Amino acid sequence: MLKKLAIGAAALAMLGAAQVSTAQAEDTIFIPSLTYRTGPFSGGGTPFANGFADYMNMLNARDGGIGGAKIVLEECETAYNAQKGVECYEATKGKGALVYNPLSTGITLQLIPKAPVDEIPVLSMGYGLSAAAVGEKFPWTFTYPTSYWSQMTSILKYIDDNGGLSGKKIGFIYLDLGYGREPIPLLEQLAPQMGFELAMFPVAGKEMQNQSSHWLNVRKENPDWMIMWGWGAMNPTAIKEAAKIRFPLDRFIGNWWSGAHADLNPVGEAGKGYLAANFSGIGTDFPALQDVIKHVIEPGNTQTDPGDVGNVLYNRGLFNAVIVAEAVRAAQAATGKVAVTGADMRVGLETFNLSEERLAELGLAGFTAPIQGSCADHEGQGSIFIQQWNGSDWERVSDLITPMTDVVGPMLQAAADQYVSDKPDWQTQTCG
Amino acid sequence: MGLLFDIFINPFVEMASGLDFLLQVLWEGFVSGTLYALIALGFVLIFKASGVFNFAQGIMVVFAALTLVGLHALGIPAFLALILAVAIMALLAVTVERVVLRHLVNQPDIILFMVTIGLTYFLIGFGELVFGGDPKSMITEELGLPTGSTVFDVFDGIVILQHLDVAAAVISAIMVAGLAVFFNKTRIGRALRAVADDHQAALSVGISLNQIWAIVWFAAGIVALTTGIMWGAKSDVSFALQIVALKALPVLILGGFTSIPGAIVGGLIIGMGEKLFEVYWGGLLGGGVEGWFAYVIALIFLLFRPQGLFGEKIIERV
Structure with a gap:
């Protein structure tokens, strides 16, 4: 009996070794995905993570990966907690992580000093430390497409452009974190x-x-416009409170983390008129989105609720994956390597051209607006x-606005x- | 001199010159206060029965609200979903008593406290598994709760009363009064107080500890469901809602952990006090002060009444 078990174990070990060698023979690229599908901010973290994962899985299913390298995507749950992120x-x-997308300013701040040591770039897409946009001082951190x-x-x-800024009072309500x-x-x-005069509401x-x-203080200060840097449950609550004090919602602008479907669906009709910034397209009327639906959503290789495809944060997660994929392609072209x-990847992030x-x-x-990777300008x-x-969906109401x-x-x-x-x-670089 | 003026004169001048706004601030404080009292009541009930601070009360608010919204999303009519949510909270209470508390009779309080921490994390994980992490809308209109607002012209200004806030204050007041009567005037209430005083003595006179624990956990579940509905309607229903339960801490410090009237009065003092301070004095400190100022109010009261406003004064003689 023991002899049979030993033979069986040896056979399994050999089979396992054969599988490992097969996997190693195939060129792969490893991309960790720091997600928060749990915790108080999971409402925003989940669609973002889904968009990111679905695009990568679509590239695997449709193209066999990127430039011949299969993408190995591994999610790690942070619950939007900086310690867990680290x-x-x-x-x-x-x-063999290629790049980190921390999806949290708190985690980004922790990873910025680690990136040059471990030689793994950090892409904090539209969040994180604004100063990281200066590529000469932050060779390993990127904030594309903007800060x-x-x-x-x-x-x-x-x-x-909509009534003038001079002489106005601007209220700024923000989540009192980094x-x-x-x-x-x-x-x-x-x-x-x-x-303009500034009134702040932490x-x-x-x-x-x-x-x-x-919002009682907002009523007291009576600003002409309100700008919000909110996230998670702060957003629908703020919009409901603004409507409650009868603040004109078409003079209330959220940043790109305060304007998702997850933020406004709980508000519904009461949020009609509210404005928000965005840098990624809305909806599924893009061939790339249709490919995701065809190769990933319809076969069921996803955690995404089909109704969420095309929503603001889903598309933003997808856009994050597009930048990573384009940087991988640029890195492959620059180095001649597949894996x-x-x-x-740092070179790829400085040379890709999303024209x-x-x-x-x-x-x-x-x-989205075109982005040109650059050594000097990392945003x-x-x-x-x-x-x-x-009242039920987002509509684009402006042209692209340059900073x-x-x-x-x-x-x-x-x-x-x-x-x-x-x-x-601190490691810096000189850009020509 | 300017600072003294800003602290001692200016806020009162502002109050006097904007009486409509002062009324609005007091109303918002009153509504918040009734909701704080309701949250605190959930803690008080379990503390009275077992001497334990129920760390899981916050997640029970989320779990109850998600259950209601989740059942409705399955196509179940709102009122039936409400009844089923109540039944599920009853099931949770019985399960907690059977699986956990029954085995811990007469154990040190810290053990029971640790159990409620474990229960919190279990409910977070279980809730996310069942309902997902997405924020959901409270079924406010489906439950017949009023929406909209009424504007009153007073003192050359306006006071806006949200119908939902009025409903929240009324429902909270009814809940608090009903529970106060139930636990003070009924046989079960007396049994509850006996259990709170001494487990073994209560058992020796024939009080079923297990039954009492199941009843108070169920009552705390009902309070959690009500809180979840009201707060969910003001914001959304997500796991972030559990943080709201932290607002009960200064209320409990102020009102006493064992007093239902303390929870009510404490809730109102904290609710109105923090709003007044935030609006009229908060600017001096950069705003966003109400979170910690609630504790300042509680601590000031504790200097004079260490057992809280209505807490039981414990005198131990050697």
Whole structure:
């Protein structure tokens, strides 16, 4: 009996070894996906993670991966907790991780110093540390397609184009965390320059669903416009409270994390008129989205509810995957390798070109503004557009709005200099 | 001098010059206060019966609300879904008593407290498995709760009363009063107090500890469901809602962990006090002060009444 068991075990071990060698023979690229499908912010984290995973799975199903390399995607649950995010990073970096998409400013801030040490770039797409846009000071961190500061200037331009900014009072309600506080230095600098008065309304994390005091203060201050840097349950609560005090919702603009279907579906008709920034297309009328439906959603190889495909955060997660995939292609082209490394990926992120022609080739014409990877500029200075809630869905109501690069550029440079000033060993680079 | 003026004079000038707004602030504080009292009541019930701070009360709010919304999403009519949600909270109470509490009679309080932490994480995981992590809309209109608002012209200004807030205040008041009568004037209420005083003594006079525990957990479940409906209608129904339960802590410190009237009065003092401070003094400190100011109010009261406003004064003689 023991002899039979030993033979069986040996046979299994040989079979296992054969399978491992087969897997190793195939070129693969390993992309960790830090997700939060649980916890208080899972309402936003889940559709984003689904969009990211579905696009990668579509590339595997339709094209056999990227440039001949099969994508191995591994999700690690962070629950939007910075400590868990770092644990996920440490647990996956040794598997050949190409790039980290932390999906949290808190986690991003933790990973920025680790990236040059482990030579794995961080792509905090539209979030994280705005100063990381300065590529010479942050060779390993990217914020494509734009940064929080750039986004804020685009929002201010929208307000300026719709009634003027000078002499107005702008209210800023924000989640009182690193993420929410990120644009405050910019606002404080721009207020006197552009001639507007600033009123700030911080919302503590545990008060997200208890904002009546904050909106009483808004009523007292009586701002002309409100701008929101919210996330999760803070968003629908704020919009309901704004409607409650009869603040005109067409003068209330959320940033791109405060304008998802998950935010407005609980509000419904009461949120009609509310505005939000966005940089990724809405809906499924894009060939790339149709390919995702055909190759991933319809066969059932997904965690996505079919009704969520095309929603704001789903499409943003998908767009994140598009940038990663394009950077992988650029890295493969630059190095001649199929199975690229994290260091190669950094080169890819500085050289990819998501032009209008390339977007059309990818089946994403009109989905977003073109982005050109660059050594010096790690944010891409991307444009945003404004969308409006019609009571049941989002509608795009503006053209692309470019950021005030002349204003933001020097501030980003100063913030980047400040960041590295007390870090004598910080790795920088010189861009030609 | 300017600072003293901003602290001691200016806020009162603001109040006097905007009486309509002051009324609005007090109304919002009153509504919040009744809801805080309701949340605190869930803690008080279980603390009275077992001497344990029920860490799971927050997640029970989420679980109850998600159950209601989830059942309705399956096509079950709202009122039937409500009845089924009540039944599920009863089932949860019996399960907690049978599976967990029954085996821990007369164990140290800290053991029972740790059990409620375990129960919290179990319900988070179980809830996410069953309902998913997406935020959901409360079925406000389907339950017949009023929406819309009425505007009153007073003191040369306006006061806006949301119908939902009025309903929340009325329902909370009825719930609190009903539970107060039930636990103070009925046989079960007396049994509850006996259990709270001493498990073994209560058992020796024929009180069924298991039955009492199941009843209070069920009552706490009903309170959680009501809180979930009201707060879910003001915001959304998501796992973030469990954080709202933290608002009960300063109320409990102020009102006492064992007093139903304490939960009511404490809730109102905290609700109105934090709103007044946030609106009229918060700007001096950069805003966003109500979260910690609630604890300041509670601590000020504790300086004079360490057992809380209505808590039982414990005198131990050697």
